Amino acid sequence: MGASYFIQRALGDMKENGVTQFLSIGTIAISFFLFCSFLLLSLNFDFFLEAWEKKVQIILYLKDGVGEKKALQLKNKLQREEGIREVRYISQRKAMESFKRDLAGYGGVLEGLKEKIFPASLEIKLGENFRTPERIRALAARLLNIQEVEEVQYGGAWLERLSLFLYILRWGAWVLGGILVIIIVSVTANTARLTLFNKREEIEIMRLMGATNAFVKLPFYLEGGLQGLFGAAGSLLLLFLLFHVFSLEVSPYLSLYFGQLRLSFLSPDLIAGILGVGMASGLLGGFFSLRKAAGF
Amino acid sequence: MIQFFQVYKTYPGNIEALADISFKIEKGEFVFITGPSGAGKTTLLKLMIRAEMPDRGEILVNGKNVTRLKNSQIPFLRREIGFVFQDFKLLNYRTVYENISLVLVALGYKMSEIPKRIRQVLRIVGLEERVVKQTPFKLSGGEQQRVAIARALVNTPSILLADEPTGNLDPGITVEIMDLLEKVSSLGTTVVVATHDTNLVAKYKKRALPLYRGRLVG
Numbered sequence: 001m002g003a004s005y006f007i008q009r010a011l012g013d014m015k016e017n018g019v020t021q022f023l024s025i026g027t028i029a030i031s032f033f034l035f036c037s038f039l040l041l042s043l044n045f046d047f048f049l050e051a052w053e054k055k056v057q058i059i060l061y062l063k064d065g066v067g068e069k070k071a072l073q074l075k076n077k078l079q080r081e082e083g084i085r086e087v088r089y090i091s092q093r094k095a096m097e098s099f100k101r102d103l104a105g106y107g108g109v110l111e112g113l114k115e116k117i118f119p120a121s122l123e124i125k126l127g128e129n130f131r132t133p134e135r136i137r138a139l140a141a142r143l144l145n146i147q148e149v150e151e152v153q154y155g156g157a158w159l160e161r162l163s164l165f166l167y168i169l170r171w172g173a174w175v176l177g178g179i180l181v182i183i184i185v186s187v188t189a190n191t192a193r194l195t196l197f198n199k200r201e202e203i204e205i206m207r208l209m210g211a212t213n214a215f216v217k218l219p220f221y222l223e224g225g226l227q228g229l230f231g232a233a234g235s236l237l238l239l240f241l242l243f244h245v246f247s248l249e250v251s252p253y254l255s256l257y258f259g260q261l262r263l264s265f266l267s268p269d270l271i272a273g274i275l276g277v278g279m280a281s282g283l284l285g286g287f288f289s290l291r292k293a294a295g296f
Numbered sequence: 297m298i299q300f301f302q303v304y305k306t307y308p309g310n311i312e313a314l315a316d317i318s319f320k321i322e323k324g325e326f327v328f329i330t331g332p333s334g335a336g337k338t339t340l341l342k343l344m345i346r347a348e349m350p351d352r353g354e355i356l357v358n359g360k361n362v363t364r365l366k367n368s369q370i371p372f373l374r375r376e377i378g379f380v381f382q383d384f385k386l387l388n389y390r391t392v393y394e395n396i397s398l399v400l401v402a403l404g405y406k407m408s409e410i411p412k413r414i415r416q417v418l419r420i421v422g423l424e425e426r427v428v429k430q431t432p433f434k435l436s437g438g439e440q441q442r443v444a445i446a447r448a449l450v451n452t453p454s455i456l457l458a459d460e461p462t463g464n465l466d467p468g469i470t471v472e473i474m475d476l477l478e479k480v481s482s483l484g485t486t487v488v489v490a491t492h493d494t495n496l497v498a499k500y501k502k503r504a505l506p507l508y509r510g511r512l513v514g
Binding site: 212 | 367368
C-alpha cells in the first residue's frame with residue numbers, strides 16, 4: 001500500500017467533514033498568521049536597525065570659545081581612540097553654510113544670520129563593531145566628560161527605544177510560537193477525535209477483518225499533519241499578500257529615508273521551517289487523539 | 297480447526313460469561329452454537345478472533361494459540377476468519393462495492409485484483425452486479441446480509457463465524473441465507489453459526505454446541 005493511498009484516504013476523510021476541517025484549518029491559520037506577523041515584523045525591524053546603525057554617528061558640539069586649533073587637536077586625539085573610524089571637524093562657518101544650503105528656499109529669512117550662533121562640532125563615524133546601542137551610549141557618555149564638549153547627540157533615545165521594541169517583538173514571537181504549538185496540537189487532536197468518532201464503525205469493521213493498527217492509524221496522523229500544513233500555508237499566503245500590498249505603499253518612503261533599504265519577506269528557510277512546525281504539530285495532535293481513544 | 301480447552305471468561309462485576317468450555321471443530325465442518333440470549337454465544341465467537349481474552353484456558357485456531365498471540369499478530373489471525381453480524385454492520389454512506397473493497401484494501405490487496413475478487417464473491421453469494429453501485433440501505437434485509445457475507449468471504453478465509461445471521465430476517469429470507477452458508481461450507485470453509493433459533497438447528501441437522509448460562513450442556 002503506497003503513501004499516495006494513505007494521503008488520498010486522509011484527504012477523503014477531510015473532505016467528508018468539510019466544515020469541521022475548514023474551521024480547524026482556519027483556527028490554525030489565524031494562530032500561525034499572528035506568529036508569522038510577529039516574526040516578519042521583528043525581521044524587518046532587525047534590518048531597519050542594522051541599516052540605521054550603519055548610518056549612525058555621534059556629534060560633539062563644542063563649547064563657545066574653543067578655537068579651531070584646539071578643536072583639531074581634539075579631533076586628532078579622538079581619531080586614535082578604539083572604535084572611532086573617522087572624525088570630521090565642522091567649523092562655525094561650515095555649519096552656517098550647511099544650514100543655509102539646507103534651507104536655501106527660505107532666502108530672506110536667512111539673511112543676517114551670523115556664524116557665531118552656530119556651534120562648531122566634531123562628527124564621529126564609528127567602526128562596525130561599535131555600532132550597537134550599548135556601545136554608542138557608553139562612548140557618548142565618555143565623550144560628554146571632555147572639557148571642550150558642550151553637548152553630545154547620537155539619537156540615542158530613539159535607537160534604544162527601537163532596540164527595546166525589537167527585543168519585545170522577538171520574545172513575543174517566541175511566546176506566541178509556544179502557544180501556537182499548543183493550539184495546533186489541541187485543535188488537530190480534537191478534530192481527529194471527531195473523525196475517529198464518525199468513523200468508529202468503519203474502524204471496528206476494518207479491525208475485525210484484520211487490518212493492522214498502522215493501516216487504521218496512519219490516515220489520522222496524516223489528517224492532523226495535513227491540517228497543520230494547510231493552516232501554516234494558508235497563513236503564509238495571506239501574510240504574503242498583505243505584505244505585498246503594504247510594501248508597495250511603504251517602500252517609496254523607506255527608500256527616501258534609508259536609501260537601498262527594502263522590506264523583506266520571510267526567507268525560504270524560515271518558510272520551510274514554519275510549514276514543518278505546522279505539519280509536525282498536527283501529526284502530534286493526531287498521535288494524542290489516537291492515544292486517548294479507546295481501543296488504540 | 298478450532299479447539300477450546302477449559303476456557304473461562306468473566307466480565308467485570310463478576311458476571312460469568314463462559315465456564316469450563318472445551319470442544320473441537322474440524323476443518324470444513326458446519327457447527328451451530330445454540331442457546332438463549334445471554335448464554336455466552338457471542339462471547340464464544342469473540343474469543344475465537346481475540347476480540348476478548350479468556351481468564352483461563354487455551355484456544356487454538358488453525359494451529360495458532362489465540363490466547364498467546366502478540367497484539368501485532370492479531371490482524372493476521374483475523375484474516376483467516378470471516379465474521380458476519382446480526383445487524384450486518386454495513387456502512388450506509390458507502391456503496392456495496394466500497395463496503396466489500398474496504399476489506400481488500402485494508403488487507404493490502406493490489407488495486408487491480410480487487411474488482412475481479414468482488415465479482416467472484418458476488419457470484420458466490422448470489423447478488424447481481426447491479427447492486428455494487430447502490431448503498432446498502434436501499435437493499436432488502438436479505439440482500440444486505442448477502443453483502444455482509446460477501447464482505448466476510450472476499451479474502452477467502454478458512455473459517456466463517458456468523459453471529460445470529462438470520463436474527464433480523466423473515467423466515468423465507470432466513471432459509472436463503474442458511475442455504476448460502478451451507479453452500480459456503482460445501483466449498484471447504486469451516487462455518488460456525490451462533491443462533492437462538494432451535495427450529496433452524498433442527499431443520500439443518502448439523503452438529504450443535506448448546507450453551508446455557510455460559511456452560512456447554514448436552
